[in-house]
Amino acid sequence: MARFIARRIVYTIAMIIAMTIFLFGMSRAAGDPRLLYLNEYTTEQDWEAWGKAMGLDRPLVVQYGSWAAKAARGDLGPSMQHKKDSMAVVYDRLGATLMLALTGTLFVMFMSIPLGVLSAVKRGTVWDYLGRTIALLGQTAPQFWLGIMLIIVFAVWLGWLPTFGRGGWNHYILPTITIGWLSAAGLLRLVRASMLEVMDSEYIRLARAKGVGSRMVIWKHAFKNALIAPLTYSGLIIAGFVDGSVVTETVFAWPGVGRLGIEAVNANDFPLITAIITLVTILYVGMALLVDVLYAIVDPRIRLG
């Protein structure tokens, strides 16, 4: 167990380092970093002084080192668009995104697990077809389009919910469905497949033969084991949420980090996008690590293997 976790931690750190190398490489590929601050009042002396101050006369490895050291302290330079520290700009927007990720996760869980189980247990019935249709829709319809269609139906035609922005609880419903549907679809299929497999196994038959009630067999014997396979999927759900938040926040004009990323791209704000990616990567690999550790606790085959 300790060895497994240690290996995962090393891997996580390697991921973060690889990402920073990529970002640093990109920042140098973008051209001389001094160009970002150039304006009509810049003199020749300023230019040279900036070069010295930024350490551009030193070897690239040293430059990366000092860049990474500053990045580790959360200093990625001022945002060009917002005229203040990039990290501070990202922190301001983080809450909205995390709230959406939270409601999205809840939606994924409460939608796909019960429906997946129901779909497997009542195979071939209306429930099964409902579950499979929802899964199919989620995996084939583009996320951004699904969001817009939800707006058209529930906000424009029926007028039940607001079209965009962040406000009361009813602002959360459509974005939550949009961000979660894709992941819910995948998880639903996995839960269903895994449940079908487990329900077919010897020990379930034994439990039934012993006279264990149907509800007990499904929830105690089958369900617990059927959940192990879908757990691996949770890593992908997190990845889906990272990309999904960019899309969903764009569709619903949600004031979060994802939309900030698109704004940064449109304004060519390189320090800001670096800050966003650094923070998101750390959050993301941290979550993935947590999921792996949880997975090891649940499944002894991983822990001991």
Added chain:
Amino acid sequence: MAVQDAPTGTGTLARVSDLEATGARKYWREFRRWPVLPGLVIALLVFAAIFAPLLAPHDPERSSLRDRHTPPMWMEGGSSKYVLGTDFVGSDILSRLIYGARISLLVAAIVLAGGVIGGTALGLVSGWYGGQLDELLMRFVDFTFAIPFILVALVVIIVLGQSLVIIILLLVIFSWNSFARQVRAETLSLKTETYVDAAKILGAPTTRIFLKHIFPGLVSTLMVMMSLRVGTLILTESTLSFLGVGVPPPTPAWGVMVADGRQYVETAWWESLFPGLAIMMVVLAFNFFGDWLRDFLDPRLRQTG
């Protein structure tokens, strides 16, 4: 239908029911056995892409401000001049959809070719030579799987600018990994085959073993994977285009069309409905076709559900 065409395993059953099958039921069975509907959609897509200039009723990039926001022809205010209506600059939506098929298919084809060639080569080398090289390559594959693609795409596009070439390159970089992983796994099992040993003993050069003995064993897997990947690729490309970092305007890409229509959902829902519907149909068709191909070529790969 002829008896010898009946699939093995269900021989007797199929023959008995064939005797009973008459008229419509017979067609229904054939319809279910072959991917008729997905095949038609894919054929239509390819046809539209190739003959776009002949099929499109209007120039897809021509704007006509007098005709902007014209509804589809069956609605009040619509005209038969614009079957599916027009968008916010008065371009014909149907024509843009037809030309959009070109972009989607072009991007998918190039990316797929790149991904298959790169992934197969690396997978082969990794599986065949094993050892440290294999370890390194597979960790790298894990790494590419774990990266939130859209965020990376945003950085690259800030730095290098928005163009079709960059989008294709980015997608290639992120599409070889699944091929590499699968090809490696198959190579590992294929290289233990007796005929591969025989070829080695007879002194066949490694390239010959790759091309003549290993590669033919990979073809069916690769075909299935390719057809299943097309849908994902089209979805990813359209997502990038929707976010405004994909195919640059005024090229009529489906994702761009949905994005253009987004601001007018309250009055002109058709502007975002139709392009999204097109994406969904095509993705559905490729997914069904891929599933069918998998069952047809290699029933062992079949999953539950």
